[in-house]
Amino acid sequence: MQPSIVFHLNHKSGVPAYKQIINQIKHSLRLNFLKVGDQLPTVKEVCTSIPINANTVLKAYRLLEVEGLVETRQGQGTFVVDTVANSTRVFIDFQDQVKELVNQALQNGITPEEIEAAFHYCLQTSQSERLA
Numbered sequence: 001m002q003p004s005i006v007f008h009l010n011h012k013s014g015v016p017a018y019k020q021i022i023n024q025i026k027h028s029l030r031l032n033f034l035k036v037g038d039q040l041p042t043v044k045e046v047c048t049s050i051p052i053n054a055n056t057v058l059k060a061y062r063l064l065e066v067e068g069l070v071e072t073r074q075g076q077g078t079f080v081v082d083t084v085a086n087s088t089r090v091f092i093d094f095q096d097q098v099k100e101l102v103n104q105a106l107q108n109g110i111t112p113e114e115i116e117a118a119f120h121y122c123l124q125t126s127q128s129e130r131l132a
Contacts, residue, residue, distance in 0.1 A: 004028075004033070004034055004038045004039065004040065004041070005024065005025065005028050005033065005034060005040065005041065006049065007020075007021055007024055007041075007046055007049065007050055007052075008020075008024070008050065009050055009051070009052060017052055017053075017056045017060075018056045018057075018059045018060040018063070019060075021046075021052075021056070021057060021060035021061075022060050022063060022064060025040070025060075025064060025069070025070075026069075026084050029069070029080070029083050029084045030084055030091065031095075034080050035080065035083075036080050036081060036082065036083060037079065037080060038079065038080045039076075039077045039078065039079050039080075040061065040070060040077065040078040040079070040080070042077055042078075043057045043058055043061070061078050065078075068081070068082050069081065069082050069083075069084065098119075102115055
């Protein structure tokens, strides 16, 4: 059986591993890579595929369960039971607009690294402006 999600850790990001797992699951839900009813990889499968402590994976799954996104069934595994709130038409429209901008940038010779840096800069400055 093909895993529904493959996790990746960025040890240089400064983001704790359990939060990276949570973020990747939420991202997969937003993009419909994961759907209600899908089974998440077992803790053992995750620990086999990436260098991570089992307790870290358990923490991530437990916090997702508290949020009501997943449910652990004894002897069966952990399953998606809800989706994230941002899987709305507004989010999908936003995603389409970003994709169009990214395609234009790539066609004009802007590198993926430059696009990512610009996106993070815009996000950070917009958040700062909203808080001011």
